Amino acid sequence: MNKxxxxxxxxxxxxxxxxxxxxxxxxxxxxxxxxxxxxRSDLTDLTIVAYGGPDVGMLCAAGKVKKVVFGFVSMDxxxxxxxxxxxxxxxxxxxxxxxxxxxxxxLKAAAFRLPFLPTHVGLGTDVMTHGGFKTxxxxxxxxxxxxxxxxxxxxxxLIHVQRADRLGNIQALGPDTYYDEWFARAADRTxxxxxxxxxxxxxxxxxxxxxNIVERCFVHAVVEAPFGAHPTSMPPAYGWDxxxxxxxxxxxxxxxxxxxxxxxxxxxxxxxxxDRVGGKDAVAALPLPIF
Amino acid sequence: xxxxxxxTLCEQLIVxxxxxxxxxxxxxxxxxxxxxxxxxxxxxxxxxxxxxxxDGEAYLVEDPVxxxxxxxxxxxxxxxxxxxxxxxxxxxxxxxxxxVTPSQIDRFGQTNIxxxxxxxxxxxxxxxxxxxxxxxxxCHINSMFIPAHSKxxxxxxxxxMVSSVGYNPARRTPGVNFSRVDLRLIVTDLCVMDFGGKDKxxxxxxxxxxxxxxxxxxxxxxxxxxxxxxxxxxxxxxxQLAIIARLDPHNIRAxxxxxxxxxxxx
Numbered sequence: 001m002n003k004x005x006x007x008x009x010x011x012x013x014x015x016x017x018x019x020x021x022x023x024x025x026x027x028x029x030x031x032x033x034x035x036x037x038x039x040r041s042d043l044t045d046l047t048i049v050a051y052g053g054p055d056v057g058m059l060c061a062a063g064k065v066k067k068v069v070f071g072f073v074s075m076d077x078x079x080x081x082x083x084x085x086x087x088x089x090x091x092x093x094x095x096x097x098x099x100x101x102x103x104x105x106x107l108k109a110a111a112f113r114l115p116f117l118p119t120h121v122g123l124g125t126d127v128m129t130h131g132g133f134k135t136x137x138x139x140x141x142x143x144x145x146x147x148x149x150x151x152x153x154x155x156x157x158l159i160h161v162q163r164a165d166r167l168g169n170i171q172a173l174g175p176d177t178y179y180d181e182w183f184a185r186a187a188d189r190t191x192x193x194x195x196x197x198x199x200x201x202x203x204x205x206x207x208x209x210x211x212n213i214v215e216r217c218f219v220h221a222v223v224e225a226p227f228g229a230h231p232t233s234m235p236p237a238y239g240w241d242x243x244x245x246x247x248x249x250x251x252x253x254x255x256x257x258x259x260x261x262x263x264x265x266x267x268x269x270x271x272x273x274x275d276r277v278g279g280k281d282a283v284a285a286l287p288l289p290i291f
Numbered sequence: 292x293x294x295x296x297x298x299t300l301c302e303q304l305i306v307x308x309x310x311x312x313x314x315x316x317x318x319x320x321x322x323x324x325x326x327x328x329x330x331x332x333x334x335x336x337x338x339x340x341x342x343x344x345x346d347g348e349a350y351l352v353e354d355p356v357x358x359x360x361x362x363x364x365x366x367x368x369x370x371x372x373x374x375x376x377x378x379x380x381x382x383x384x385x386x387x388x389x390x391v392t393p394s395q396i397d398r399f400g401q402t403n404i405x406x407x408x409x410x411x412x413x414x415x416x417x418x419x420x421x422x423x424x425x426x427x428x429x430c431h432i433n434s435m436f437i438p439a440h441s442k443x444x445x446x447x448x449x450x451x452m453v454s455s456v457g458y459n460p461a462r463r464t465p466g467v468n469f470s471r472v473d474l475r476l477i478v479t480d481l482c483v484m485d486f487g488g489k490d491k492x493x494x495x496x497x498x499x500x501x502x503x504x505x506x507x508x509x510x511x512x513x514x515x516x517x518x519x520x521x522x523x524x525x526x527x528x529x530x531q532l533a534i535i536a537r538l539d540p541h542n543i544r545a546x547x548x549x550x551x552x553x554x555x556x557x
Contacts, residue, residue: 025374070420071420071422071423072419072420072422073420074419079419080417080418080419084417085417088406088413088414088417089409089413089414089415089416089417090413091412091413092413095411095412097405097411097420097421098421099421099422099423099424099425099426100378100422100423100426101378101382101383101423101426102425102426104378119383120426120429120430120467120468120471121383121425121426121429121430122425122426123425123429123456123464123467123469124425124428124429124453124456124459124462124463124464124467124469124472125421125424125425125428125453125454125455125456125462126405126411126421126452126453126454127421127425127454128425129453130411130452135464135466135467137466143466144466144467144468145464145465145466145467146467175348175349175350175373176348176349176373176374176375177373177375178373178374178375179374179375287363288363290360290361290363291346291347291348291356
């Protein structure tokens with residue numbers, strides 16, 4: 001069994017119109033190398049499900065997105081994601097705005113192969129009104145009326161971690177794993193990019209098995225992508241690149257700003273990308289953010 | 292209790308806001324933004340030490356983490372509460388009291404951080420999105436901090452998009468359990484309000500020195516009630532000011548209110 005793909009094979013296995021979940025959280029541990037591969041592809045009409053950061057903004061800027069299902073789209077220190085904002089204010093973008101907790105609940109419903117999971121959350125707000133959610137009544141004595149959060153079934157999930165092996169064992173070493181395991185379980189196929197891919201985790205890093213965030217039966221392919229989270233953070237290895245995130249945000253204020261950013265920074269391949277953002281050593285030295 | 296001779300209005304508001312968490316017990320105190328965060332830290336270090344607090348990333352800390360630049364490993368972790376446990380262990384379980392700064396608030400305590408103007412499909416100004424507000428508001432205690440009290444924030448009708456649940460009877464879906472909706476304080480640059488009026492109406496309970504009820508009413512888009520006895524917001528003590536200064540060594544609080552006014556209005 002060998003689940004390793006090249007980044008070209010990864011992007012070739014996606015199709016236009018798919019529903020793709022992107023793991024990570026805002027500007028934290030986003031599978032940006034995989035996102036850049038999509039940016040460089042002909043894929044279009046995607047539905048993106050995410051706790052969004054520059055991943056969602058860039059895909060919107062590049063015209064890849066039909067619909068965004070989101071808990072938020074933010075770059076933290078830059079609270080309003082400028083390209084997502086621009087796309088939404090222009091109209092024409094299909095939107096499902098969720099409470100952050102509802103999103104994980106929808107992924108869990110999909111993971112457990114349930115049509116929905118009940119919750120209080122969303123009731124009494126316009127998230128309910130605009131989202132078109134239905135309610136269910138508890139069959140027990142309480143008779144409570146609850147929102148039925150539909151399963152968020154994904155065609156594909158994208159995740160970035162420190163380490164993977166060819167069998168699909170993965171390790172994420174940072175202090176937080178966000179909701180990545182639920183993206184993986186909610187998806188038909190999960191693509192994991194890793195800073196490093198080894199033959200067998202038990203031969204290389206057996207002492208770190210507790211950093212395995214999801215079982216390998218939920219990992220369908222692994223792609224080696226050093227610094228693949230840049231410009232988002234990859235604790236404990238490197239922090240987010242605020243200089244790059246600011247340059248990207250500034251491109252939203254320029255005429256044809258995205259085309260210029262895509263040509264000058266995203267470019268044609270990952271090796272060139274790392275050179276264009278300052279080189280591997282500079283990315284490796286990015287300090288971790290302090291909150 | 293001696294009061295400090297010199298203090299800023301922001302420092303006075305931080306002290307007033309810290310009262311929101313008094314006697315809350317063992318739950319997560321979250322202050323979003325510099326002033327609410329300092330207020331939560333002050334509450335923990337003075338009257339309610341059992342409060343829980345995070346470092347803003349993944350760990351629970353017993354010493355509130357100071358604002359601004361510092362060594363990455365300066366915080367001492369006592370527990371663990373990453374995003375991946377937050378809904379399980381704080382929000383949906385009700386073990387949290389958050390203080391937030393919404394863009395709009397209406398007479399029912401419904402708030403908006405999603406968008407302003409236009410429609411859901413094409414908002415005039417896209418803001419943050421509802422984020423965790425629907426869940427926060429129906430699951431745990433909430434308070435608010437408003438640095439510039441105005442009719443743009445305290446709107447006349449309903450907010451543009453109801454992001455958090457308030458006490459609006461028209462939005463009480465039959466059969467739904469809204470019993471956990473629990474709105475406490477609204478601290479603004481003019482006054483302190485609560486939801487102790489008729490049918491949970493917003494009520495002025497404290498006025499900052501030199502501010503009148505009429506002034507507050509004029510800056511509010513809906514009719515306010517007044518507490519039977521409106522108090523004057525107390526001045527910070529030297530001890531409170533020392534704690535605030537220690538938690539904010541770079542004086543980030545100086546940028547919270549426009550022109551950083553003094554606590555005593557001239």
